Amino acid sequence: MGLSDEQQKKIADIQAERDKAAQEMLAAARGNEGGFQEVLAKVREQIALTLAKATDVLDAGQKEKFAALKGKPFDVTQLQGRGGRGRRGNNP
Numbered sequence: 001m002g003l004s005d006e007q008q009k010k011i012a013d014i015q016a017e018r019d020k021a022a023q024e025m026l027a028a029a030r031g032n033e034g035g036f037q038e039v040l041a042k043v044r045e046q047i048a049l050t051l052a053k054a055t056d057v058l059d060a061g062q063k064e065k066f067a068a069l070k071g072k073p074f075d076v077t078q079l080q081g082r083g084g085r086g087r088r089g090n091n092p
Contacts, residue, residue: 001062010057018050 003011022043029039058066 001058001065003058003062007057007062011054014050014053014057018046021046 025039025042025046029036055063055066
């Protein structure tokens with residue numbers, strides 16, 4: 001991607017910030033019955049925010065390369081089998 005040293009440092013700092021926030025959220029969820037799903041949603045939000053911040057560090061050309069590397073969004077519902085069989089799909 002051709003990241004400069006400065007860009008690498010900024011992205012590393014953004015990731016460290018995300019890791020710290022995720023650890024704090026998970027620590028807060030311990031012992032909180034039913035809190036795991038809530039925390040998981042917050043962690044997902046934090047990941048999306050991290051991606052947005054890291055993308056902002058890139059220049060226009062790097063953003064194009066990154067978008068090409070990511071490809072199209074993946075629809076996780078495609079992983080579910082038909083007939084409510086979950087991960088097994090159509091296997092009996």
